[in-house]
C-alpha cells in the first residue's frame with residue numbers, strides 16, 4: 171500500500187464528477203481526497219485525486235479512468251516533482267486568554283495565519299501539504315480537545331517547473 | 347431548414363443506417379413515436395415489455411453485427427431497460443438506448459415519471475448522457491453510435507427530454523466526430539507481436555485460450571488460420587465458443603467451472619498460454635494462484651483494463667482481435683508439438699463430457715438440435731440449460747450461439763431469439779431455455795406471434811431452478827430452498843427430494859403457447875426428440891414451443907467446486 175496522486179483532465183460537464191466518484195465507490199477503490207476546478211479552458215475541469223493502494227489496484231484505477239469517455243487525460247503524479255497544497259480552516263472556540271496566546275504561538279511556529287478572531291474564538295487558515303495539515307490537526311486536537319472545527323479542501327497539485335533529478339527531491343513537498 | 351428534435355432523431359437513425367428499432371411508447375416519448383409514424387424505411391418493433399425489448403435489440407445486434415437501437419419512455423420505461431443494458435454491456439454488445447425524459451424545466455422536481463436514468467445506468471453502460479440543448483442533439487446521437495460500435499463495443503444511453511424533442515432547430519447531422527477523451531485503439535504494437543510469436547514458436551506445450559473478443563471482432567477465419575498454421579490446440583471460454591468450428595481437430599473444449607477435463611487440464615499444464623479477447627473472469631480461472639501456474643501468459647485484448655487485472659500477464663498486447671490475429675498469422679509457422687497434442691487428445695478421449703446413455707438427457711436433446719439444424723442461430727437462457735448448451739452445441743461458420751455470459755441474465759434467451767430472427771429472417775433460430783427463465787419473458791410470445799417469427803423454443807423442464815438446486819444438492823446438503831418450481835402451499839417446508847406425487851407444474855407450457863397462437867409440443871420420450879424438432883423447423887409461420895420433460899435432478903458435470911484449482915474437478919455425479 172502506498173500513497174498516490176493523480177491529476178485528471180475531464181470534460182466540464184454535468185455528471186462527470188459523479189462518474190469519477192462512482193467509479194471509485196463501485197469498484198471499491200479507496201479515495202483519500204478529490205478536488206475539482208475548472209481550468210483556463212472552460213470546457214475542461216481538472217481533478218486532483220489522492221488515494222492509497224497497492225500497485226496492481228493503482229494500475230486498474232488509471233486504466234479505468236482512462237477508459238471513461240469523459241476523461242481526456244490521466245497524469246500520474248506519484249513519482250513526479252510537484253507542488254501540492256491543501257487549504258484548511260480550523261476554528262477553535264471556547265478560548266481562554268491563555269488558549270489564545272497558545273494559538274498565536276502555534277501559528278507563528280507553523281507559519282499559518284489567524285484570519286479571524288473574537289474574544290472566545292479564533293479562525294486559522296493553513297495552506298500546507300496534506301501531511302503538515304495532519305500534524306497541525308493532531309497538535310490542535312491535543313491542546314483544544316472537542317473545541318475545534320476543521321474544514322479541509324483536499325489537495326491541489328501542479329507539476330514543478332524544474333524537472334532535473336536533483337531538484338525533484340527538494341521540490342517534492344508531499345513528504346515533508 | 348428547421349425541424350423538431352423528434353424529426354432530427356428519425357433523420358439521425360437513417361443516417362446511421364438503422365433499419366430496425368425496438369420501441370415501446372409512453373408520454374415522454376410520444377413525439378418521437380409521432381415522428382416515426384408511417385416511416386417506411388424503419389422497421390419499428392413493439393415487444394410486450396421493455397426488458398424483452400432490450401434483450402431483443404441485443405440479440406439483433408449480436409447476430410447481425412449492427413448497432414441495436416432501443417426507444418422507450420421515461421421513468422418505468424427507462425428502468426425496465428436496466429437489466430438488459432447491463433446484460434448487453436457486460437458482453438460488449440453495441441446498443442444505443444434512447445429514453446424519453448420529462449422536460450428540462452421539470453428535471454429535478456420529482457415530476458411524474460421522472461427518473462435519473464443516466465445516474466442509474468452510469469456504472470453499467472459505456473456512456474450515458476442527457477441532452478440538455480436542442481443544438482447538441484445531432485452531435486450527441488452521432489457520438490452515441492460512434493462510441494457504441496467502436497473500440498470495445500458497449501451500450502450508450504441517450505436521455506431525451508420532451509421539450510428538446512419538440513423544439514425546432516437545425517436539420518444538420520454531422521458526418522464526422524472527434525471525441526478528445528475517446529480514442530479507440532486501431533493499431534497493434536508490432537514489437538509485442540514479435541515477442542509473442544517468439545515465445546509461441548519455442549513453446550513445448552502451448553494452447554490458445556480464446557474469449558468472446560474473437561467472435562465480436564469477427565476474427566473467426568483469421569483464428570482458424572492461426573490455429574491451423576501453428577497446429578496449436580484451441581480452448582475457448584463460453585463466450586469464445588465457435589471461434590473455430592467445435593468439430594475441428596484442434597478444438598479442445600471450454601475452460602471453466604463446467605469446462606472439459608481436457609481443456610482445464612491443458613490450461614493447468616501448458617507452458618505458453620496465448621489468450622485472445624478474454625478478461626479472465628472468475629468463472630474460468632478457478633483458484634487464482636494455481637491458474638496456468640507453469641505458463642508464460644500472452645494476452646491480446648482491446649481493453650487495456652482487462653489486461654493484468656485478474657491474472658498477471660507477461661506479454662500484453664492491446665489491440666482489436668482481428669487486427670492482432672492477422673498480424674500473428676503473418677509470422678506464424680508450424681510448431682513441433684506432436685506429443686503435447688497427442689496428450690491432449692488422450693485427455694479428451696479419457697474424460698469426454700457426456701451424460702448417461704439411458705433416457706432423455708439434455709445431451710441427447712442438444713445433439714439432436716445439432717443434427718436437425720444445419721445452419722442456425724441458437725440462443726440460450728441461463729442455468730443448467732445454458733451450461734449443457736455450451737457443452738454439447740456444435741458451432742461453426744453456419745451456427746452461432748448467443749448467450750448472456752457476463753451477467754448471466756435469466757430471461758435473456760427467448761427475447762434475444764426474437765431479435766436474432768428479426769435481423770436474420772432467413773435463418774433458423776432456436777432457443778434453449780429452462781422452465782424458470784422461460785417464465786421471465788414469456789410475454790414476448792405475443793411479439794413472436796404478431797411479427798410472424800417462427801422460432802423453435804426448447805424448454806428443458808426439470809421443474810427446478812436447476813442450476814441453484816444442483817449447488818444445493820452438492821454443497822448445501824440437499825436443502826432445496828426456494829428452487830422447486832412445482833412447490834405449492836400444501837408442500838412440506840423442508841422438502842429435499844422430488845417424488846411422483848409432487849404437485850402439477852404450472853403453467854402448462856403447451857396450453858400457454860396455444861393460447862398465444864403458437865404451436866406446442868410436449869416431449870417425454872427420447873424417440874420423439876427429432877420428430878418434434880423437425881416439426882418445429884418446418885413450421886414457417888408461428889413459433890413452436892417444445893417442452894422437454896427431463897429428469898428433475900439432472901446435474902451439469904464436470905464441475906470445479908468453489909475454491910478449487912481448475913483441474914481439480916468432480917467428474918461425475920454421485921448417482922452415476
Ligand SMILES: Cc1ncc(C[n+]2csc(CCOP(=O)(O)OP(=O)(O)O)c2C)c(N)n1
Pocket residue numbers: 727728729730731732754755756757779780781782783784806808810811812813814
Ligand atoms: C434474473 C436472474 N435471477 C436469478 C438468477 C440466478 N439463477 C441462475 S441459474 C438459476 C436457475 C434457472 O432455472 P431454470 O431457468 O429452470 O434453468 P435450469 O437451471 O433448471 O436449466 C437461477 C435462479 C439469474 N441468473 N438471473
Ligand SMILES: [Mg+2]
Pocket residue numbers: 780781782806807808809810811812
Ligand atoms: Mg429448470
